Amino acid sequence: MLKTTIDRPGKPLLALLVLGILHGYVKHPLLFLLTTILTLPRFKRHIPKEFPDEFVRTAALQTWLYIRLKERMGREKAYDIVRALVIPVGLSVQQGNFRTVEAPRTFENLIHFQQQTNREGPTRWNELEIIEQNDERYVFRVKNCLFHEFFTQMGVPELTAVICSVDNAIFNTYLPEEITFHRDGVGNRIADGAPECRFVCEHHKKT
Numbered sequence: 001m002l003k004t005t006i007d008r009p010g011k012p013l014l015a016l017l018v019l020g021i022l023h024g025y026v027k028h029p030l031l032f033l034l035t036t037i038l039t040l041p042r043f044k045r046h047i048p049k050e051f052p053d054e055f056v057r058t059a060a061l062q063t064w065l066y067i068r069l070k071e072r073m074g075r076e077k078a079y080d081i082v083r084a085l086v087i088p089v090g091l092s093v094q095q096g097n098f099r100t101v102e103a104p105r106t107f108e109n110l111i112h113f114q115q116q117t118n119r120e121g122p123t124r125w126n127e128l129e130i131i132e133q134n135d136e137r138y139v140f141r142v143k144n145c146l147f148h149e150f151f152t153q154m155g156v157p158e159l160t161a162v163i164c165s166v167d168n169a170i171f172n173t174y175l176p177e178e179i180t181f182h183r184d185g186v187g188n189r190i191a192d193g194a195p196e197c198r199f200v201c202e203h204h205k206k207t
Helices: 014-023 029-044 053-073 075-097 107-120 146-153 157-174
Strands: 128-133 137-142 179-182 197-203
Touching: 014 029, 014 075, 029 053, 053 075, 053 146, 053 157, 075 107, 075 157, 107 137, 107 197, 146 157, 157 179, 157 197
Parallel strands: none
Antiparallel strands: 128 137, 137 197, 179 197
């Protein structure tokens, strides 16, 4: 019997996911993860107070994990590992947010749960403007990105692009037979230096 509902969506056990992925790339992954978690409070003391506590709980661990990896193996390899970690972990969280098990996967539900997630999740501090919404296209833009502001202040702005990749993952796997997601061209992200992030979801109705 399914234990989740639309009002109580799935919540993956993230610690096991993180450990399982680290196991594929890092020597002594359990020790590394435990020491990262144990030293996380010390890292959090350096986070500016302007960031909401709930947001910090979402962003701090991946940031600290990346910084610790970078100290051990350099930026390039640390980035690749964190990317390999954050995308599947973020996708599993978004699968719950978008109720991919609890509700039918339709274009209408994609829009509904995206907007609900934006009201309730860590992106609610971003300014979102809907440009187009109909049966064929759902287009919106984000004018500021708290993830980018946070990562930039913590000295790791490159992590913003990893979070962007989670968007690509959820939108393009939600209903791949009917929905495609893109950003209306290359470079249309705040992470790329653009003034806003573009989100375009196109619905291709079955014939």
